[in-house]
Structure formats: C-alpha cells, structure tokens
Amino acid sequence: MGYSEEDLLPLSALQHLLFCERQCALIHIEQAWSENRYTAEGRIMHERVDSGGRESRGTVRLAYGLALHSFRLGLVGKADVVEFHRDGAGNWQPFPVEHKRGRAKKENWDRVQLCAQAICLEEMLGTAVPAGALFYGKSRRRQDVVFDAELRAEVEATANRLHELIRSGNTPQARYEKKCENCSLVHLCMPKVTGARRSARKYMADALATSEK
Numbered sequence: 001m002g003y004s005e006e007d008l009l010p011l012s013a014l015q016h017l018l019f020c021e022r023q024c025a026l027i028h029i030e031q032a033w034s035e036n037r038y039t040a041e042g043r044i045m046h047e048r049v050d051s052g053g054r055e056s057r058g059t060v061r062l063a064y065g066l067a068l069h070s071f072r073l074g075l076v077g078k079a080d081v082v083e084f085h086r087d088g089a090g091n092w093q094p095f096p097v098e099h100k101r102g103r104a105k106k107e108n109w110d111r112v113q114l115c116a117q118a119i120c121l122e123e124m125l126g127t128a129v130p131a132g133a134l135f136y137g138k139s140r141r142r143q144d145v146v147f148d149a150e151l152r153a154e155v156e157a158t159a160n161r162l163h164e165l166i167r168s169g170n171t172p173q174a175r176y177e178k179k180c181e182n183c184s185l186v187h188l189c190m191p192k193v194t195g196a197r198r199s200a201r202k203y204m205a206d207a208l209a210t211s212e213k
C-alpha cells in the first residue's frame with residue numbers, strides 16, 4: 001500500500017511509538033510537547049549535526065540534514081548525516097549515520113529509526129542501502145547496523161501501527177512504568193493519577209458486574 005503526501009507522518013514518531021503509545025498520541029494527536037533534560041540534550045546535539053550542507057572526506061562524501069520521505073512507509077523526516085561511499089564500480093553507496101545522546105540502548109528503537117531512514121533513501125535514490133551506523137554522544141562510540149529482513153519487518157510493522165494510531169485519533173490510557181520517570185511528558189500525562197483513575201473506574205465496573213451476577 002502506498003501513502004499520499006498528506007498522509008506522511010514524522011519519521012521521529014516511530015521512536016515515540018516504540019517508547020510509549022500514549023506519549024506518541026500526546027505528541028502527534030494532541031500536539032503536546034514538553035522538553036526535559038534528555039530531549040534538550042538530544043535537540044542540541046542534532047542542531048550541531050543538522051546544519052545542512054555537504055562535505056568531502058577522501059573517498060567519502062557527506063550530506064547533512066538530508067530531507068527524507070517514503071510513500072511506502074508513509075513517513076517524512078531528515079537524516080542527520082548520510083555518507084556516500086564510492087564502491088569499486090564508481091557508484092556512490094549511501095550509508096546513513098544517526099547521532100544519539102547517551103549510550104546504546106538494549107531496545108531496538110534507534111535501529112528501527114535508522115532502518116526507516118535507509119528505506120526512505122532506497123525509495124528516493126533507487127539503490128540498496130544495506131547498512132548504516134548509530135553514533136552515541138556519551139560513549140563517543142559508533143555502532144554499525146545491518147538492515148536485515150527482521151529489522152525491516154519491524155520498521156514496517158511500527159510504521160503501520162503508527163498510521164493506525166494516528167487514524168484512530170484516540171490517546172491510549174496511561175499506565176505507570178519505570179520509564180515514565182524519563183518521559184518528557186510525565187507532568188502532562190500524570191500516569192500515577194490518570195492510570196489510577198482508570199483503575200478506579202475499572203474497579204467500579206468490575207464490582208458492578210460482579211454484583212449483577
């Protein structure tokens with residue numbers, strides 16, 4: 001299935017969705033946004049990289065802040081850096097590099113976002129993009145990522161779920177978890193209160209259902 005231009009959603013929303021569907025809905029349906037230390041550090045780091053322009057380093061050409069889209073995934077966004085490596089046949093092989101604050105995560109979120117960028121590049125440039133890299137600011141480490149079939153399937157499934165969520169227009173209920181403490185929207189979301197309210201409603205509904213039996 002192909003999406004039209006009006007249906008394109010921000011590529012960055014994939015990460016929001018994987019982190020928490022409620023956070024994703026608050027940002028992309030309810031247009032709520034609140035910056036915390038983590039998002040501010042991430043933004044500053046991206047602003048440094050995201051200056052636009054091009055550069056050559058030996059046999060590698062670099063493009064900064066490259067605009068991306070995929071009608072197949074229904075996504076639009078930007079790549080921090082795309083390196084173009086010259087192969088033996090004289091072709092330029094794209095290799096996306098995404099800069100992240102902090103250290104590598106055990107979850108697949110960053111790899112999903114990077115692979116989505118690769119799928120955009122493949123669609124835009126008509127060439128295979130088999131690998132890219134994540135650069136982590138805190139550890140100053142670069143981690144290579146291979147875009148295998150499993151990761152590509154995860155990108156497709158995440159993009160489909162994102163479109164489903166935005167189409168529904170419904171913000172899921174909060175559920176307090178440890179990750180809420182690092183969430184930029186915790187003060188807007190109030191998961192302990194709104195999640196508890198839901199529990200109370202559910203308790204009442206369950207209690208009434210039991211008394212009717």
Ligand code: SF4
Nearest residue numbers: 020023180183186189
């Ligand atoms: S505070 Fe927790 S439940 Fe609320 S949006 Fe953030 S991660 Fe999701």
